[in-house]
Each structure stands twice: as structure tokens, then as C-alpha cells.
Amino acid sequence: MSLFAENLAILQKMASDGKDLTSPRSVDFCHVFPSKIAADAFAQMADAQGFAIVIDEVERAMNPWDVTASKEIAPTCEAITEIEESLDKLARSHNGRADGWGFFNV
Template identity: 35%
Template sequence: MANPFPSDDNGRVLLRMQENGDDLAKPRDIDFTVVFPGQSSAVAFADYFRRSGYKVSVEKTGSVPELPWDVIVVKHMIPSHNEIAEFENTLSDFASPLGGRNDGWGCFAQPTRH
């Protein structure tokens, strides 16, 4: 069977999810992580998305040493390649001027019922 997704990072993740029995037609909360060099830029970014109606958290994790501040923006959506890429572009448009960048996304599986 041919890969139904583009051969980029998001496509590989979606393919792996599908192969593991995830029902990609089911909406769910997806956590998008954006990393920043400092607390003030992370908080400014988080405040914007919080005011836009998203659930947002800010934490200093240091998982990316040069960008130690993580902002997680939660969006309830169907995990489609186009929707994920569009939202990542939106996040990037706001993060870049603040010195931030996307650092991936994740969600809980929604198994297919047999």
C-alpha cells in the first residue's frame, strides 16, 4: 500500500500513527510545542494564543538548550497533514519574530474500533 501522506516529518508521524491502529478521522487535542530563548518572549507568545481561545502552558524545560522555554498550544482537531501544517505555519509566523520555533506536536491515540 502506498503512503497516503507526504514524505516529511508530519507525514511519517501520521503514517506511524495509522499503522499503529490510530483512527485519524477522530478529532482529539493535539499539543503543539514551540520553544523560545527567554521567558518574556514565551509569555508574550502564550498570551496571544491564550487570548485567541487556546489552552496554553509555559514551562522552562531546557529540552532545547539554546531555547529553554517551552510553550504548548493545544488545538482540538482531526490530525490531518494539511491542518497540522497550517497550524504549525501559524505558530511559526508568531514565534519567529520572538526568536522562537516549532518543536513538534503530539497527541493521544484514538484507536479504531473493531
């Protein structure tokens, strides 16, 4: 399944569960990293692109650093997929990877 199709299915499920997807809202894009240095480097670049950043160290053997990059957007499949792909590319350039998205701070 493509990332676009996966995101579309998630958004359709949210809409059927009664979530309002017509207004802009903060969307949280999660990423994992093997080190604080890598997490900080990604966070600095995402911050420069206008994302709000939260960095957390978690108890996990692999990639124990989580970085959530949040931005207020209209939650369309196109917008979410474009941002997710762009941030994943940026994360991979710092030895990390995307780890999903959601509306965690609602």
C-alpha cells in the first residue's frame, strides 16, 4: 500500500469516527533517532522550516530518541503525505526515520 493510500485510509477512519478534518489543526509528525546528536540536528532543521519541536528520550533499545515535529495545517491526505515524505527524507539524512503522525496534542 502506498503512503498516500495508507494516509487516506487513516483520515477516512478518523472522519467516520467523528473527527472534524475541515479546519486547520496541529498535526504531529513523529521520528526516531539513534542518538541525541542526530535528533538535535534534525530538530534544528525542522524548526527552521516552521515546525514546533519536542524531543524525548524513551526506553527503547533501538532509536531511543523521539522527535515530534508539529505544524498547523489543513489535515488533507495530500498535505500530510507531502510533509511526511519531506520530513522522512530529512530524518534519514540524520540516521533517523519517520514513525507515523497523528493529532496527539488535541
